Amino acid sequence: MVNFLLIFIGLSFTQIAADEIKVAVASNFYPAMKEIVLQYELKQSQSSENHNIVLISGSSGKHYAQILNGAPFDIFFSADKVRPILLEKKGISETGSRFTYALGKLVLWSSLDGFVEKDERLYSNDSRFLAIANPRIAPYGVAAREALISLNLWEDLQSRLVRGENIAQTFQFVNSGNAKLGFISYSQLMNPSYPVAGSFWEVPQTLYTPIEQQVVLLKKSSLAKDFLSFIESDESLNIISKYGYDLP
Known part of the structure; x- marks a missing residue:
């Protein structure tokens, strides 16, 4: 009887430990995702099942590389559609699982009130540094580069660019004052838990490829x-919309 009880308890603990997923999340979506997880757990709280959702935030490019190298993620929320499509083509993701969960928007932001109205600050020399996410690994960095190319400023501003590893680090460059200007996600200004001061210009979506997050x-x-x-x-x-994203 004692042995049976021990076996039963062991199986129960195994089931509980197995009921966990690791979710790789693009940095821009991490604050919204935390609230979504809270709502999900609240909804599941009346259930006897024990769920554990582990969030791993980072740039989409780094997550993609980690997945290719066997990182034990169960779900990947990218800030673009390029990498999810590649994973699907490589047979790494589950067939038919890919979909768009949010449409991102790019803004030019300064932590200084009244400093940004439109794009005129990009043409002046009163901002020593301009922060962008690294276009090699961050989709919002790709969008920033495309916008600057559309404005014929990409080459001229090379000496002023500082590149964040992801959009969260880019935000910190500007928020700390190390850069007066930066291209970030509109959602970072819409976080209900952390009101953001300053001024911004919403970059016309005609200047960059739509940010379709899949x-x-x-x-x-x-x-x-x-x-x-x-x-x-x-x-x-409702949460996704509250954080400043357009819905697909």
């Missing part, structure tokens, strides 16, 4: 599939 399922599990279904629920869509 997600893919990397490993099948009932928890991962249920969580992805929740992402498309009204509760999640």
